[in-house]
Amino acid sequence: xxPGSWTLVGLGGWLVVALLxxxxxxxxxxxxxxxxxxxxxxxxxxxxxxxxxxxxxxxxVPASLPVGVWTRVQLDLRNHGEAxxxxxxxxxxxxESEVKEIPQQLELGAGRGARIDYGVLPLRRGETQFESTEVxxxxxxxxxxxxxxxxxxxxxxxxxxxxxxxxxxxxxVDQRLDQMGIRVRRRRGEGLEFDQLRDYxxxxxxxxxxxxxxxxxxxxxxxxxxxxKDQRLVLLIDCGRRMRAQDGPINHxxxxxxxxxxxxxxxxxxxxxxxxxxxxxxxxxVPPLKGRHATSAVLRAVYDxxxxxxxxxxxxxxxxxxxxxxxxxxVIIVSNLRDExxxxxxxxxxxxARRHLVLLASLKEAALREVLETPPNDxxxxxxxxxxxxxxxxxxxxxxxIAGRGVLTLDSEPENxxxxxxxxxxxxxxxxxx
Numbered sequence: 099x100x101p102g103s104w105t106l107v108g109l110g111g112w113l114v115v116a117l118l119x120x121x122x123x124x125x126x127x128x129x130x131x132x133x134x135x136x137x138x139x140x141x142x143x144x145x146x147x148x149x150x151x152x153x154x155x156x157x158x159v160p161a162s163l164p165v166g167v168w169t170r171v172q173l174d175l176r177n178h179g180e181a182x183x184x185x186x187x188x189x190x191x192x193x194e195s196e197v198k199e200i201p202q203q204l205e206l207g208a209g210r211g212a213r214i215d216y217g218v219l220p221l222r223r224g225e226t227q228f229e230s231t232e233v234x235x236x237x238x239x240x241x242x243x244x245x246x247x248x249x250x251x252x253x254x255x256x257x258x259x260x261x262x263x264x265x266x267x268x269x270x271v272d273q274r275l276d277q278m279g280i281r282v283r284r285r286r287g288e289g290l291e292f293d294q295l296r297d298y299x300x301x302x303x304x305x306x307x308x309x310x311x312x313x314x315x316x317x318x319x320x321x322x323x324x325x326x327k328d329q330r331l332v333l334l335i336d337c338g339r340r341m342r343a344q345d346g347p348i349n350h351x352x353x354x355x356x357x358x359x360x361x362x363x364x365x366x367x368x369x370x371x372x373x374x375x376x377x378x379x380x381x382x383x384v385p386p387l388k389g390r391h392a393t394s395a396v397l398r399a400v401y402d403x404x405x406x407x408x409x410x411x412x413x414x415x416x417x418x419x420x421x422x423x424x425x426x427x428x429v430i431i432v433s434n435l436r437d438e439x440x441x442x443x444x445x446x447x448x449x450x451a452r453r454h455l456v457l458l459a460s461l462k463e464a465a466l467r468e469v470l471e472t473p474p475n476d477x478x479x480x481x482x483x484x485x486x487x488x489x490x491x492x493x494x495x496x497x498x499x500i501a502g503r504g505v506l507t508l509d510s511e512p513e514n515x516x517x518x519x520x521x522x523x524x525x526x527x528x529x530x531x532x
Contacts, residue, residue, distance in 0.1 A: 099243065099244040101242060112133060112136060153175070153206075153248060155249040156174045157173055157174075157189070157228060157249055158171070158173075159171045161255065163254055164256075164258070164260055166219070166348035166356075169218055169219075170216070170217060171215060173189060173213065174211065174212075175187070175212050176210075177207065177208060177210055180208050181208055182206065182207045183205070184204075184206075185204055185235055186234040187232075190232065191228050192222075192256070194226075197217065197218050198219075200216035219347065223256045223403070224256055225255055233248055234246075255401060257397060258352065260359055260397070262356065262516055295320070296319070296320055297319065298319060307319070328371070329370045329371070330371045330425055331370055331428045333375070333430050334429055335354060335375070337379030337404075338406060339378075339405065341354065341405045341434060342405050343434065343461075345463060345513070354432050357519045358374065358432070361520055361523060365523065366393060369388070371388045373392075373423075374396050374399055375419050375422070378409070378411070380406070383422065384396055385422070412443050413445050413446045413449065416447070423454070426454055427455070428455045428523070429454045429455070430523075431456065431459065432459045433461070435500075436496070444500065456505045458506070459510065459518075459522075460509050461515065462493070462509055466490065470483070470487070
């Protein structure tokens, strides 16, 4: 408990009167009486805040939070006492997170309840918790404040951002994936799996018309085909030191895990099996799985995964994956390619390409694009611009060298990687090269 603001104001006024007493001593009895009255008022007001009880706080927060995404947290407060309360509420989310709209002030009537909410932005994945809620309650006359620690801690798990996967699910139902930037073009024709019958549309070829169904329904009916299902996709993710780069609130590695989650969900929706392997740090292996279990398995495997200071060994990772993966699959290597990596990467992709289709998804820093888009204003900026142009040219040569080995390549900024990776996967499905 501590004195309130009005107590400090009153104490200041009493000290001012003390200065007047020093100048004019006859005011001493009045000053003493004023002090005694003040002490009595403070004592009476203090009794009310000491008797404070019956305040209940319950936190409503999801058991799993997406990293790098603002999430709303609700606090339900209930005053079971017989007097109204003036409260200032502060909550304590995980240490490595940002908050907004907290603390908050409110008045809570006797026997009444209220709900407040605020935003939390987790910045690191893993197991963590919210601590108990801290509430400061003012006394009736605002002369005292008492701190209460109420409510129980809430354990939460910070996961890769699963919200794009949820949005993908919702938009795919209404065939509106273009709102995410995902280009879905259904390929129709011979050599693909039959999907469904539907009414004839202008532009359908005659080979698509199902004449038996047309006779039965007395209107033109077309067959619709889809890409082949039951294929395999494995993500090979670099956990080394280069994945620690950061352009925004979360680092490149977290963006990669977000992309892995969205791609897993998209591939599962297409009827494919998805697996995951890591290298350059902690070794995780999820064999290719189909159905909703695949998304859960990938999520469990990566939610607490962290980068290391190691230099990735591409060849060893490729050899290990080749021994585990016998059936042909689309292997997606996700890393941050540098020109000096080409010599190490070429033998690795050659090893994988003997049986699998290989896609190299490389990250590029948004800071480089910003330098290229900003006209230089002085010599130092001009030198930096020239250096970035030179770096980009060497980087393109490394990509071209890898692509010359029959490997598909994708170069994307981390923020755009989830959608870019899904689009590349869907393009591969449409082309039927897997």
